[in-house]
Amino acid sequence: MNRHSSTIRVTILALIVALVTSHVAPAGAVGVDPEREDARRRKASLQADLDVLTASETDLQAALGALSASVLVQTAAVDEAKGAATAAESDVAELEAELAVTSSAISDLKADLVTRAVDTFVRPSELSFVEMVESSDPAEAERKQAFLDLLMAHDTDVVGQLQRAEEELTRQRGEAEAAREAAEALRAGAEAALVELEQSMTDHAALKAGIDVRQAEVLAEIDQLSAAEAELGALIDSRVAAAATGAPGEPVAAASGAGAASSGGCVWPARGSVTSEFGSRWGRLHAGLDIAGPIGTPIWAAKAGTVAVAGTQNGYGTTVVLDHGGGMTTLYGHQSRLAVSVGQSVSQGQVIGYVGNTGRSTGPHLHFETRYGGSPRSPRGCLG
Numbered sequence: 001m002n003r004h005s006s007t008i009r010v011t012i013l014a015l016i017v018a019l020v021t022s023h024v025a026p027a028g029a030v031g032v033d034p035e036r037e038d039a040r041r042r043k044a045s046l047q048a049d050l051d052v053l054t055a056s057e058t059d060l061q062a063a064l065g066a067l068s069a070s071v072l073v074q075t076a077a078v079d080e081a082k083g084a085a086t087a088a089e090s091d092v093a094e095l096e097a098e099l100a101v102t103s104s105a106i107s108d109l110k111a112d113l114v115t116r117a118v119d120t121f122v123r124p125s126e127l128s129f130v131e132m133v134e135s136s137d138p139a140e141a142e143r144k145q146a147f148l149d150l151l152m153a154h155d156t157d158v159v160g161q162l163q164r165a166e167e168e169l170t171r172q173r174g175e176a177e178a179a180r181e182a183a184e185a186l187r188a189g190a191e192a193a194l195v196e197l198e199q200s201m202t203d204h205a206a207l208k209a210g211i212d213v214r215q216a217e218v219l220a221e222i223d224q225l226s227a228a229e230a231e232l233g234a235l236i237d238s239r240v241a242a243a244a245t246g247a248p249g250e251p252v253a254a255a256s257g258a259g260a261a262s263s264g265g266c267v268w269p270a271r272g273s274v275t276s277e278f279g280s281r282w283g284r285l286h287a288g289l290d291i292a293g294p295i296g297t298p299i300w301a302a303k304a305g306t307v308a309v310a311g312t313q314n315g316y317g318t319t320v321v322l323d324h325g326g327g328m329t330t331l332y333g334h335q336s337r338l339a340v341s342v343g344q345s346v347s348q349g350q351v352i353g354y355v356g357n358t359g360r361s362t363g364p365h366l367h368f369e370t371r372y373g374g375s376p377r378s379p380r381g382c383l384g
Contacts, residue, residue, distance in 0.1 A: 067204040074197035081190035088183035095176040106165045217362040222284045224315035224360040239308035240323045264384035266302040270366045278378040287376035288369035295336050295364045297355040302330050304348045307340045317359020320352050333367035
């Protein structure tokens with residue numbers, strides 16, 4: 001390898017180091033915009049910390065997708081960093097071999113100089129150096145000068161070779177050290193990327209396991225609610241029919257805690273995040289909205305009405321059903337305790353109970369349903 005190609009190679013190694021330290025180690029992805037990649041990593045990290053019980057299914061799937069993307073990017077980064085480190089180590093080995101050759105050449109040149117000095121000044125030939133110098137014969141003096149010139153020229157050439165070899169040795173040592181530092185930086189970058197990859201894979205596995213558990217629990221809850229639905233539906237029908245024969249309750253002004261009614265005519269029944277929407281869940285119908293919240297969070301009547309059911313129901317746990325007339329009912333399941341009783345008239349926004357974890361439940365939340373003629377519909381239609 002010549003000097004020019006060695007210099008180019010060290011420059012390339014330096015560039016690779018810069019790429020690794022600016023992209024692989026901090027960002028986890030070679031060739032990706034650092035700020036965008038850093039933002040993606042922060043998002044994935046935050047989503048990995050989501051509570052699978054209180055996060056929405058959309059958030060959980062988004063978190064899983066972000067972590068999956070992170071694993072793919074970091075896997076590519078690790079592979080690239082390992083390849084660059086291997087190439088750098090190969091260059092180090094080649095430079096060290098060149099260094100050994102140059103060191104050997106220097107040793108040979110030094111030995112040559114020593115040998116010449118010994119041969120010339122310690123073991124002179126029959127026409128010794130001293131005799132030639134002390135000779136007074138003009139012809140002999142001319143021969144002496146020619147010999148001295150030849151000797152000096154040869155020694156000067158050997159000394160020059162030695163000097164150039166030592167300069168080359170210094171240069172090669174610098175290149176080898178730079179290559180070693182580059183290889184070390186690449187190895188460190190690969191190790192950092194690998195650590196991050198392993199953490200992302202751990203986060204991904206933990207989140208996937210949490211989602212699997214959440215899915216199993218949601219399906220079990222849906223199955224039990226479905227099994228209890230017929231029994232509860234018959235109870236609701238009988239209570240609504242009985243209430244229809246009596247005098248309607250007096251209308252009462254809406255309470256202030258629940259906020260204003262939406263365009264659909266309902267107020268939100270509790271404060272919290274929606275963790276599961278109405279609709280198909282892994283092949284089963286989830287007949288309401290799940291609103292997560294701490295145990296004891298107040299539950300408000302979505303509309304004014306009469307309490308048709310207030311008690312424990314299979315699957316739904318402690319439950320309140322309100323009859324709003326015209327075939328519309330609302331259901332509030334999994335409560336920790338009730339604040340109303342059967343037959344009581346309630347105003348829109350009035351506290352009717354408190355969030356709990358009773359019945360078949362995936363964690364503290366309110367299961368809220370709206371039914372028309374006994375058939376469940378999306379509560380979003382009422383909530384606006």
